[in-house]
Amino acid sequence: MQERIDEEKPKEAASEIPKKPEKLLAFPHLVFKEFIALMLVSLVLIIISMVLNAPLEEIATPTKTPNPAKAPWYFVGLQEMLVYFDPWIAGVMIPILIIIGLMAIPFVDKNLKGVGIYCFRERKFAFVIFTIGIVAWFGLIIFGCYFRGPSWLLYLPWESWDIHKPVISKGTYILPLFVGLPAMIGYYILGMWLPILFARNFYKTLGSTSYFITMFFILSMFGFLGKIPLRFVFDIKYIIHTPWFSI
């Protein structure tokens, strides 16, 4: 197992020339590790498949709606967002923005440092924003899976779903348009403008196009998440309400 490619070279010489990355032959080093991973995953999968049965409920009956009707876990985050937003946002706009936002990451991240290592120090900003997104995503999933019962009401995981629960308000206050619209526009304008003033370097290194795209997605993410406390604390239903759409 010692077929290091540059083994003949004396150690000192190697440190003078720009260090070439050390390489090993794919066979056996990589292939064996892949094989071990394959065996371990197979083992786990076989054991799980023997002890846990895939769910199968009664035959589909269009006239009998179960309560609650939960989506598969990976979509429960979106389903939870339905509490706070109309379906066109929770079910259409948020997924689309997430997909476009993810694809935009490599093009707006101008920081070329921190490649190839798990490194927080050299890319704090990207690290923090992405982590907030992932944690929020899984937070919503866990909340939706374990803390929601019949009628999507709040039930603790150990509580029986037979307990009667008071209906939680889906928000009572609808902000009038002359408050809601300026508030939302103000949120985006301030959110984009303040960093230009106070974090000029950040703005300059990104360049204006990347900066505005980045900020749009970040502000939207915090905006979507921000409506959750708005609902719980101020009981706000819509920030903007028009006959055609509401946010």
Place this chain on the structure above:
Amino acid sequence: MIKGLKRFTEWLVHTQIWSSIFRQGWPDTERNRILTILNTCLFHLHPLKVRTHGLKVKYTFCLGGVSLFLFIVETITGVLLMFYYRPTVEYAYQDMKDLEFAVTFGLFLRNMHRWAAHGMVLTVILHMCRVFYTGSYKPPREYNWCIGVSLLVLTLLLSFTGYLLPWDQLAFWAVTVGTNMAKATPLMGAEGPFHILSEMSDMCFYLRGSVDISENTLLRFYVLHCIALPLAAVGLMGIHFWRVRKDGGISGPL
């Protein structure tokens, strides 16, 4: 004993059958190990040499490879399930019951297909996180990151379309909730903002093939789940792996 074994392999690798399959000798010399990678169809996806850095389990946690492996498990168990499953309202649920009670290892097969699917969604998400946290999406790997995001979407769609097939209450209502969203699409959904299409021609109708979930929906989801989406995923995976190589192999510190 060891000598005997050696003589045996020596003889084996020189038989015509062996050398017609493996075009190189026993992989115990550097030359033969290189040839093993070059000559083997399965292995030629790999580079000849890998940076020691990229070999560490702590670096990739094998998540991309495990995603691929789970996809292969899904393909194999999926094909086997297709022998027993008919995508019609009349038979679908009955075939599930048969798989559970009448088919030898049917329950095991279905369990495996189900848990590997959940596992794959999880490993693909985690793989995305590992790629992000190692900065592996930065130039020249931007495009491969985007291919990856498309693969994530495909993985979710594959899982979701498969969810309807058992035709039980869980399946029916989860998909009702899911496809209802399409009604809310701006412009193109019958109940969305600025809707211009009727319930008979909006996005939701095209997903379901009918106004409500019906046999048409079952057939659509079946075809998507068993043919269209897997083909798309295989195609994108091909590009994904090819690009990993073309972008300079697995990322590492400069």
